[in-house]
Amino acid sequence: EIVMMQSPATLSVSPGERATLSCRASQSVSSNLAWYQQKPGQAPRLLIYGASTRATGIPARFSGSGSGTEFTLTISSLQSEDFAVYYCQQYNNWPPYTFGQGTKLEIK
């Protein structure tokens, strides 16, 4: 099973600033990585797939990068609605598909 590790567990950033979230895989997942945003009481929402392709309707301030074992989600100029928990998910080696434990992005 591929283990996905996200860092940091909590990230405090001021509105308008940039946030950088990391995801590391225990072995290469190529570019087969997705990012999701989850707000309290809601289902996860797909943001990025293929490590860097934004899903339909996702604002351009969200960008993904990386391949192999190291991935980054960058949110430029944070808006109030961006404060949430973010998960990465690999779909290169399955079963099982696996998720990271999440990074909580909070207002500084």
Place this chain on the structure above:
Amino acid sequence: QVQLQESGPGLVKPSETLSLTCTVSGGSISSYYWSWIRQPPGKGLEWIGYIYYSGSTNYNPSLKSRVTISVDTSKNQFSLKLSSVTAADTAVYYCARGNNAARPGGWFDPWGQGTLVTVSS
């Protein structure tokens, strides 16, 4: 657009079987791979398994001995059964669609809103 809705009992007794159904609207279930994913309170996401409309399934090895996923194409629904539940199975259960109509693998979009199932006597 496609929407998913979970339904089923919110409380299950220990050692019994958890049963949930996901109803797909706005599109046919007769394509794509359909998954169940769960999230214990305050914790991360765990993929449980998927089913194809043909009935082909694949399960998380950690749950495989207790999980059955089935599909009813006439009702545009698929279902989850998890046997011998314990408190550790308390979670929000989500149904979700895989991204590819013809093959497994990939990301999940869209998701249902989720339903909380509590295991308690």
